[in-house]
Amino acid sequence: MRNTELAQLFREVALYLEMQDEPFKPRAYEKVAYALEALEEPVTEVYKRGGVKGLREIPGVGQAIAEKIEEIIQTGKLRYYEELKREVPVDVRGLTAIEGVGPKSVKVLYEKLGVKEVSDLEQIARAGKIRNLPHFGEKMEQKILKGIEFLKQGSGRFPLGSVLPLITEIETRLRGLAEVSDVVVAGSMRRRKETVGDADILATSQRPEKVMDFFVSMPEVMHVHGKGQTKTMIKLKNGMDVDLRVVTRESFGAALNYFTGSKDHNVALRRIAQEKGLKLNEYGLFRGSKPIAGKTEEEIYKALGLSFIPPEIREDQGEIEAAKKGELPDLVGYQDLRGDLQTQTTWTDGANSIEEMIEEAKRLGLEYIAITDHTKGLAMTGGSDEKKLLKQMAEIDKINQSLKGFTVLKGAEVNINKDGTLDIKDEVLAQLDVVGIAVHSHFNLPRREMTERIVKAMRNSHADILFHPTGRVIQKREPYDVDMDAIIRTAKETGTALEIDAYPDRLDLKDEHIRKAVEAGVKLVIDSDAHSVNHIRFLEFGVAQARRGWAGKKDVINTRPLKEFLRCLKQATAANK
Numbered sequence: 001m002r003n004t005e006l007a008q009l010f011r012e013v014a015l016y017l018e019m020q021d022e023p024f025k026p027r028a029y030e031k032v033a034y035a036l037e038a039l040e041e042p043v044t045e046v047y048k049r050g051g052v053k054g055l056r057e058i059p060g061v062g063q064a065i066a067e068k069i070e071e072i073i074q075t076g077k078l079r080y081y082e083e084l085k086r087e088v089p090v091d092v093r094g095l096t097a098i099e100g101v102g103p104k105s106v107k108v109l110y111e112k113l114g115v116k117e118v119s120d121l122e123q124i125a126r127a128g129k130i131r132n133l134p135h136f137g138e139k140m141e142q143k144i145l146k147g148i149e150f151l152k153q154g155s156g157r158f159p160l161g162s163v164l165p166l167i168t169e170i171e172t173r174l175r176g177l178a179e180v181s182d183v184v185v186a187g188s189m190r191r192r193k194e195t196v197g198d199a200d201i202l203a204t205s206q207r208p209e210k211v212m213d214f215f216v217s218m219p220e221v222m223h224v225h226g227k228g229q230t231k232t233m234i235k236l237k238n239g240m241d242v243d244l245r246v247v248t249r250e251s252f253g254a255a256l257n258y259f260t261g262s263k264d265h266n267v268a269l270r271r272i273a274q275e276k277g278l279k280l281n282e283y284g285l286f287r288g289s290k291p292i293a294g295k296t297e298e299e300i301y302k303a304l305g306l307s308f309i310p311p312e313i314r315e316d317q318g319e320i321e322a323a324k325k326g327e328l329p330d331l332v333g334y335q336d337l338r339g340d341l342q343t344q345t346t347w348t349d350g351a352n353s354i355e356e357m358i359e360e361a362k363r364l365g366l367e368y369i370a371i372t373d374h375t376k377g378l379a380m381t382g383g384s385d386e387k388k389l390l391k392q393m394a395e396i397d398k399i400n401q402s403l404k405g406f407t408v409l410k411g412a413e414v415n416i417n418k419d420g421t422l423d424i425k426d427e428v429l430a431q432l433d434v435v436g437i438a439v440h441s442h443f444n445l446p447r448r449e450m451t452e453r454i455v456k457a458m459r460n461s462h463a464d465i466l467f468h469p470t471g472r473v474i475q476k477r478e479p480y481d482v483d484m485d486a487i488i489r490t491a492k493e494t495g496t497a498l499e500i501d502a503y504p505d506r507l508d509l510k511d512e513h514i515r516k517a518v519e520a521g522v523k524l525v526i527d528s529d530a531h532s533v534n535h536i537r538f539l540e541f542g543v544a545q546a547r548r549g550w551a552g553k554k555d556v557i558n559t560r561p562l563k564e565f566l567r568c569l570k571q572a573t574a575a576n577k
Contacts, residue, residue, distance in 0.1 A: 187259060332546050
C-alpha cells in the first residue's frame, strides 16, 4: 500500500470516529494522514528498516497507530477500519466529499434513509426526502444537490498534487533504465494544470521493447490497454491512464512540444509555421520534406521566430504574441522562494512543533518562515486566543535567540468574522510580524455581502496577507461567491498581499486571478499552508501556479531577503509613511 493510500485509509478512520462523536481520536488520525501522504520515503521502507520503532518516528505516529500500520503492511487490511465500516457501511469518503455533508450527517442519512453512497443520496434528495429530517431542511437539500453536481464536473480528473509524485517517480524509474536515453512527462502535467485527466510520458531508446516490458510490469499497473514498440497505454490502480511513447532523438523536441500542448497553443504554432511555408507536427518542423528543427523545443521556437515559451503558459492566451515581440515575462523560478508565510504547528492543528518546522524549512533552503496557527474563531483547530498567541510569540522570541542564519516570524492565520472584523484584538495583532487573514465560515453569503466582508477585513491596518482568497477546495468545495476584481483593487489600494496557497487541494489564487493581480501591480506571496513538515515542499505547486499566472520574481515578495520582505508588508509600509 502506497503512502497516499494509507493516508486515505486513516482519513476514513477519522471520519468514522467523528460519526461516533469521539473528541480527540479523529484529529490524531488526521495528523498521521497528513504526515504519511507527504512522507518522501515509502512507509514500507521505514518499516523494513526499523519496524514499529521506526514507524513511531513518523510525526504523530504513536504505538497504537504504528501497530496498525504494521498490520496493514503485513496483511493488506486493518481490522479496526473493517469494524468501523461494518457498524456504518457507507462510502464515507464519497459522501463527505459533497459540500455540507459531514460525518455526522452521513450517519443520520444512513440511519434514517438508508443512504450508503452518493447515488443513494442524489436519489433521495431529488425525491425531496432530506428536507424532512431534523436540522436539514430544504436549503440543505438544495445545497447537497448542488454539491453532487459540482462533484460530477470533476469526475475523471485528478488534482495535480495527488498524482504528480507518482508520475514523477515513474519518470525517475524509466530514466534509470540502461535502455533509456531521454524521458520527460508531457501533457497538462508538464503545464502544471491544477487538475489532469491522464499522463503522457515521452522517451528515447534503442531498445523500446525492453522499456515497454518494464512499463507494463510496474506494481502500480492495474490494466494494459495496449502494448507496442512505440506506444503503450496502461491504467494505474489509482484510476489514471498513462501513455508511454518512444520517439526518435531527431524528433524528441517536436514530440515533446506536440504532446505538452495545449491544443490551442499547438494550433497557433502550426498557423505560424504555415505562414512561413513550413509544416509542424509531432515529428518535426519541415520545409517540404526536409526537416529543419525537431531535436529540441528551443530550436522549433527559434525557427518560428519566437522566444522559448515556458510550458506553464502555453495556453494561447497572449504568450505567442509576447514571444514574437521578445516580451515574455521572466517567470518566478522554482528555487526563488526565500520564505514560507503560512505554516501551522502543534499549537493548533499542525502535526509538528515549531522546532521541527524550522529544521525542515532550513533543509529545503529557506531563510525564514512565519508560524501562522489558527485563531480562536476556528474552534475545531484549538485556535489561539490573545493570551495563547502572546505566549506563542514569547516562545518564538526565545527560539530565535538560538538560531543563526534563519528567522522565525511571529504570525497568525486570523479568522475573518461574518461582519468583516477580525477575531483577535488590534493591540495583539500589532505585535505580530505577519498577519494573515482568512475566511473559514459563512461560505454561502451573497456576493455583495461576502465581498464587503473581505474588503473590510483587508482595510484593517494590521492585515498583511489575504490567505487562500477564494476559499475553494479543488473538486470538493466551490469558491465562495466574491468579486475578485474588487478584492484585487482593494489589495492594490491597501497594500495587502494576496496569497497563492500552494497546498495541492487549494491552489488558490487561480491562474487567471494571479494574472489580473500581476497586471494591477498587486503584491503576491506563495505559501505552503503546511500542517506537517512534509508539506513545506508543496511550495513548488504554488510556484507552478504563479508561473501559470505570468507572475515574475518581482511580483512575489517572499522571493526577497528577510528585511526587504518585511518592508513590503502593510504594517511596515504604513509605519514608514
